Amino acid sequence: MNERKIERIQLFLVIAALSVFFSFNHFSVLNAWADQKAFTVNYPPDNKVIEYDVIGFSLRVDLKAVDLIKVNVDRREILSIVPDIEHECFSLILTPGKSKVEIIAMKNNEKVENVLMQVFRRSDLSKRYMKIPDGFKKDAFHMADTSGCAECHKLKPVEYDKKPINPKSFAAQNFDKEKIFASTSTCYSCHKKITSRPYVHGPAAVWSCLSCHETESEQMYAVLKPDTEMCYKCHVEQKEYWSGQKYAHGPVTMGRCTICHSPHSADNAFNLFKSTWLLCTNCHVEKGSGKHVLGDSFSTEGHPTRNRKDPLREGKELSCASCHEPHASNFPHLWAFDVNDLFELCRKCHYDK
Numbered sequence: 001m002n003e004r005k006i007e008r009i010q011l012f013l014v015i016a017a018l019s020v021f022f023s024f025n026h027f028s029v030l031n032a033w034a035d036q037k038a039f040t041v042n043y044p045p046d047n048k049v050i051e052y053d054v055i056g057f058s059l060r061v062d063l064k065a066v067d068l069i070k071v072n073v074d075r076r077e078i079l080s081i082v083p084d085i086e087h088e089c090f091s092l093i094l095t096p097g098k099s100k101v102e103i104i105a106m107k108n109n110e111k112v113e114n115v116l117m118q119v120f121r122r123s124d125l126s127k128r129y130m131k132i133p134d135g136f137k138k139d140a141f142h143m144a145d146t147s148g149c150a151e152c153h154k155l156k157p158v159e160y161d162k163k164p165i166n167p168k169s170f171a172a173q174n175f176d177k178e179k180i181f182a183s184t185s186t187c188y189s190c191h192k193k194i195t196s197r198p199y200v201h202g203p204a205a206v207w208s209c210l211s212c213h214e215t216e217s218e219q220m221y222a223v224l225k226p227d228t229e230m231c232y233k234c235h236v237e238q239k240e241y242w243s244g245q246k247y248a249h250g251p252v253t254m255g256r257c258t259i260c261h262s263p264h265s266a267d268n269a270f271n272l273f274k275s276t277w278l279l280c281t282n283c284h285v286e287k288g289s290g291k292h293v294l295g296d297s298f299s300t301e302g303h304p305t306r307n308r309k310d311p312l313r314e315g316k317e318l319s320c321a322s323c324h325e326p327h328a329s330n331f332p333h334l335w336a337f338d339v340n341d342l343f344e345l346c347r348k349c350h351y352d353k
């Protein structure tokens with residue numbers, strides 16, 4: 001090898017090392033520049049993919065150069081923060097698809113600096129947002145160097161983040177959720193918004209995050225797959241009952257409980273991502289046409305499937321789940337009743353009384 005060639009190889013190695021450094025080590029790179037900028041985004045990286053609705057942000061702010069931080073999502077102002085520490089942290093709740101997040105630093109009512117970034121929330125319940133678009137990627141926060149965060153946050157999981165929770169006795173136990181559990185959870189200081197929806201799943205409500213998230217796996221905080229491996233650890237009754245039924249629903253057969261249920265919290269009863277009718281017609285689009293039940297077999301107007309009272313389930317609205325079991329059943333078409341033909345089914349609501 002002649003000297004020039006060796007020099008070129010050395011130059012190549014230096015460039016390669018630099019590019020690895022710049023692309024992977026965003027913490028130290030950003031911190032090295034932080035002195036010259038009004039603010040830097042320490043987390044998240046641009047074009048990150050999330051599965052659910054919450055994403056956390058952490059900024060390093062030069063308090064002399066900035067007196068107000070505004071956060072816009074798709075041009076709408078969502079937050080306005082008066083920074084009082086060098087690291088300002090906040091969370092955003094995003095809808096499925098791409099969101100444009102703009103962070104604007106102000107001083108004396110003038111814009112000093114802004115950063116524009118994108119986040120993609122993937123969703124199995126939406127044909128448009130099922131696939132991750134080019135340029136976006138998942139990023140495992142807990143696999144990176146988090147020492148910059150550890151200055152203020154506890155990060156090392158403890159035994160207390162895993163508590164034995166039994167669905168059978170849960171309701172009877174008188175948990176004072178916020179007081180007892182949130183304050184002792186390692187996860188709470190950064191993930192508190194994850195339980196902020198009105199219907200909170202039992203183990204998430206008491207911050208037993210490590211009931212599902214593994215600390216021993218290769219990927220920190222991975223969950224067991226398919227979902228049934230994780231869900232049936234506690235929902236033993238359902239496992240036994242459903243597996244004894246003759247027919248099971250497609251997504252359940254595939255072990256995909258979290259296609260319908262949030263493991264953390266949601267806006268709908270049973271922690272469903274959508275109300276039952278919208279959830280079902282999301283995949284069975286044609287059943288939402290108004291022609292279902294009667295229109296399928298007879299040439300009639302169809303049968304109501306919502307906006308009426310369910311005659312058999314007190315206090316509930318008529319929905320797809322009035323006639324169908326979402327998980328498993330011993331009857332054709334996953335009927336929710338002990339019936340074997342259409343007419344027996346009709347009589348459940350129309351002639352029995």
Ligand code: HEC
Binds near residue numbers: 043056089188193
């Ligand atoms: C200088 C101290 C400090 C550092 C360093 C710091 N944080 Fe924070 N962070 C806080 C404080 C204080 C809160 C508010 C805690 C509370 O209300 O319980 C917070 C809250 C959060 C929240 C929740 C925000 C919300 O309102 O939902 C997230 C997410 C977060 N931090 C992420 C991070 C990450 C990621 C890092 C490292 C890149 C980091 N923080 C570094 C002080 C810090």
Ligand code: HEC
Binds near residue numbers: 043054155158186210
């Ligand atoms: C210093 C703040 C902080 C603490 C403390 C923290 N997390 Fe996170 N975690 C984050 C941020 C930021 C992300 C990126 C996704 C987001 O913003 O929600 C994340 C992502 C995750 C993910 C997705 C996988 C990944 O690595 O990106 C899981 C699962 C998770 N955290 C679980 C936990 C659990 C369980 C605990 C408590 C034992 C915990 N976290 C404590 C900040 C924190």
Ligand code: HEC
Binds near residue numbers: 203
């Ligand atoms: C019942 C099981 C279960 C419990 C309890 C649970 N999680 Fe999760 N969590 C999941 C599943 C399933 C996912 C999706 C993982 C995937 O698809 O890789 C997830 C994903 C996450 C993510 C990533 C979200 C995203 O948008 O990508 C974070 C952050 C997280 N969990 C934090 C927590 C925290 C904090 C707690 C405690 C309050 C908690 N989890 C409790 C099952 C659970």
Ligand code: HEC
Binds near residue numbers: 170235
């Ligand atoms: C660590 C134990 C545990 C695991 C694992 C677990 N759950 Fe639960 N689940 C509970 C508890 C406890 C309740 C609360 C029961 C209550 O409110 O009476 C609950 C309640 C529910 C409910 C609401 C039931 C109702 O009547 O409102 C649904 C739906 C649910 N879980 C689905 C799931 C799914 C889907 C998974 C897997 C992603 C899962 N669970 C994993 C413990 C668990």
Ligand code: HEC
Binds near residue numbers: 235270326
């Ligand atoms: C197709 C969507 C869907 C899937 C997939 C699904 N569920 Fe459900 N689940 C529902 C609906 C809808 C309800 C509420 C039914 C009602 O209104 O009575 C429910 C109710 C529940 C309940 C409370 C009532 C009960 O029957 O015990 C639990 C627990 C539950 N699901 C757990 C699971 C588990 C575990 C899985 C995975 C094996 C799963 N679900 C998969 C839609 C689904």
Ligand code: HEC
Binds near residue numbers: 250281284325326
């Ligand atoms: C994530 C997509 C998805 C959602 C959400 C969903 N389903 Fe399904 N459903 C399927 C798949 C996949 C099959 C199996 C394919 C087939 O047999 O056509 C199926 C089959 C069915 C069947 C036919 C069973 C048979 O043997 O004829 C019924 C009835 C049904 N679903 C009702 C519902 C109801 C009620 C809901 C709402 C609680 C719902 N589905 C939500 C995907 C979904």
Ligand code: HEC
Binds near residue numbers: 284324333
């Ligand atoms: C009043 C009772 C009732 C309600 C409410 C109802 N269904 Fe059905 N469903 C039936 C009957 C009866 C059949 C069988 C139809 C047949 O054999 O022609 C059926 C069959 C199905 C099938 C399987 C057959 C096929 O064509 O693929 C699916 C899927 C289905 N329903 C989904 C839904 C969804 C989604 C909703 C809510 C929008 C819903 N159903 C509401 C009674 C009902």
Ligand code: HEC
Binds near residue numbers: 293310322348
């Ligand atoms: C889970 C209960 C339930 C089942 C099962 C059921 N229905 Fe209905 N049905 C209703 C309700 C609720 C209404 C609305 C009544 C009202 O508006 O007062 C209705 C209305 C009707 C109507 C009047 C149409 C209209 O728009 O008001 C007809 C006809 C009808 N059902 C026929 C049937 C037939 C045929 C079957 C069997 C294939 C059947 N129903 C099964 C609950 C049910």
